[in-house]
Amino acid sequence: MSTDGSREPVGVIGTGYVGLVTAAGFAALGSEVYCVDIDEDKIRGLEEGRIPIWEPGLEELIAVHRERLHFSTDLAPALAHARVLFVAVGTPPTYSGDADLSAVHAVVDAMPASDRHALVMKSTVPVGTGESIERALAQQDKGFAYVSCPEFLKEGSAVQDFLEPDRVVIGEDGGWAGDAVEALYAPLGAPIVRTDVKSAEMVKLASNAFLATKISFINEIANVCEETGADVVEVARGMGLDDRIGPKFLQAGIGFGGSCFPKDVAALKQLAGNSGYHFQLLNSVIEVNELQKRRVIAKLQKHLGSLVGKEIALLGLAFKANTDDMREASSLVLSARLQGAGARVRAYDPVAEAEARKLISGVAFASSAAEAVAGADAIVLVTEWPEFRELDLAEVAAAMRGSLLVDGRNFLDPGAARAAGLVYEAIGRPSQSPSPVSAG
Numbered sequence: 001m002s003t004d005g006s007r008e009p010v011g012v013i014g015t016g017y018v019g020l021v022t023a024a025g026f027a028a029l030g031s032e033v034y035c036v037d038i039d040e041d042k043i044r045g046l047e048e049g050r051i052p053i054w055e056p057g058l059e060e061l062i063a064v065h066r067e068r069l070h071f072s073t074d075l076a077p078a079l080a081h082a083r084v085l086f087v088a089v090g091t092p093p094t095y096s097g098d099a100d101l102s103a104v105h106a107v108v109d110a111m112p113a114s115d116r117h118a119l120v121m122k123s124t125v126p127v128g129t130g131e132s133i134e135r136a137l138a139q140q141d142k143g144f145a146y147v148s149c150p151e152f153l154k155e156g157s158a159v160q161d162f163l164e165p166d167r168v169v170i171g172e173d174g175g176w177a178g179d180a181v182e183a184l185y186a187p188l189g190a191p192i193v194r195t196d197v198k199s200a201e202m203v204k205l206a207s208n209a210f211l212a213t214k215i216s217f218i219n220e221i222a223n224v225c226e227e228t229g230a231d232v233v234e235v236a237r238g239m240g241l242d243d244r245i246g247p248k249f250l251q252a253g254i255g256f257g258g259s260c261f262p263k264d265v266a267a268l269k270q271l272a273g274n275s276g277y278h279f280q281l282l283n284s285v286i287e288v289n290e291l292q293k294r295r296v297i298a299k300l301q302k303h304l305g306s307l308v309g310k311e312i313a314l315l316g317l318a319f320k321a322n323t324d325d326m327r328e329a330s331s332l333v334l335s336a337r338l339q340g341a342g343a344r345v346r347a348y349d350p351v352a353e354a355e356a357r358k359l360i361s362g363v364a365f366a367s368s369a370a371e372a373v374a375g376a377d378a379i380v381l382v383t384e385w386p387e388f389r390e391l392d393l394a395e396v397a398a399a400m401r402g403s404l405l406v407d408g409r410n411f412l413d414p415g416a417a418r419a420a421g422l423v424y425e426a427i428g429r430p431s432q433s434p435s436p437v438s439a440g
């Protein structure tokens, strides 16, 4: 890895989670990085060392390479110093499920004419976006090169994912820019996939849709396990050792959330539909995921009967551990459904409370797991935060009014929970309720 300053400088447009991790990563590889964002508060904060997102290792990486990171609301410094400009602006879903590309188009429109620069698309966009941007750039005589270089960063391990990618995908239709992007990533030693723009765009959507499908698949297996007495954790272990299947993304739970999977699955489905193809499988992936979030309610009702007036404690709110991101978190649906059923909901999350407060209403926030569970009729473990494994379950059982623990992530040890006096329910694992089936 070169740190002698001789590496290609880069611009990064958009300082959200993808943009900041990308910027910090290239700074760590030795590039001068010119970050641009239209949000003045965010840029001021970054200049003062305030990182707007909670991502393990990011603050430290930015601090270490601070002298190579430059922040501005103005495009000029990036254009003056860098010929490769990564675009990492938001592409949120619209009502129809299509991606909203207005921020991407705003970036394209803001570019001056130049045959020296390249736009490198990191934002997730529908297949065909690159082609239409290239057309717009040509029509406006802007002369920019265009590269699709999708990001595969996972929240919570984004820094590591940048530095140790499984692959780097570079889509371009000829010219100098693909080689320049490949040279930027070369020190990481990852397999590089050079391809055309449309295929690169599709690699991103298809990868996320496939992983989401894997999760909905194992969640359906879990639901069948509940009917048949099999244990989905054992089933996933047995399946995952098959090299063709692999062990990852086979954890049954309360459904996937986050900023990517729900959006990208909807976008791919919509993209297919817009071109006249009905992507049946993705409809099911989405539907299974929606139902999965709600199955917890039935588990609670099975033990508690009516939920009216019941005190339910949610442990964790973020869409997964190691992030404060609440986008599409299953806890949003769960807390709303619980309140709809008449329950009183209290919640504790070690880092996501501030984000959760913006999106959830009617929930009492606790400042510790112990405070959340005290006097509760039931607990639902929503997010697999490591600290929940450290809980003294006997103390938890003693502090509760009831004794039901629904483990929405199959995260805790069923034997230990039951030994502590809790009624333990999980996802796709043998249930504790008195079995109506007699052996014979």
Ligand code: UDX
Binding pocket: 151, 152, 153, 154, 155, 156, 208, 211, 215, 248, 249, 250, 251, 252, 253, 254, 255, 256, 257, 258, 259, 260, 261, 319, 320
């Ligand atoms: C995802 C992709 O993994 C990443 O490559 C992409 O660029 C951005 O989207 P992220 O959203 O950060 O990353 O989270 P990820 O770790 O992939 O988990 C997504 C959701 O699936 C979470 O809600 C998680 O809890 C859930 N999940 C994951 C499961 O329910 N079971 C699993 O086995 C794995």
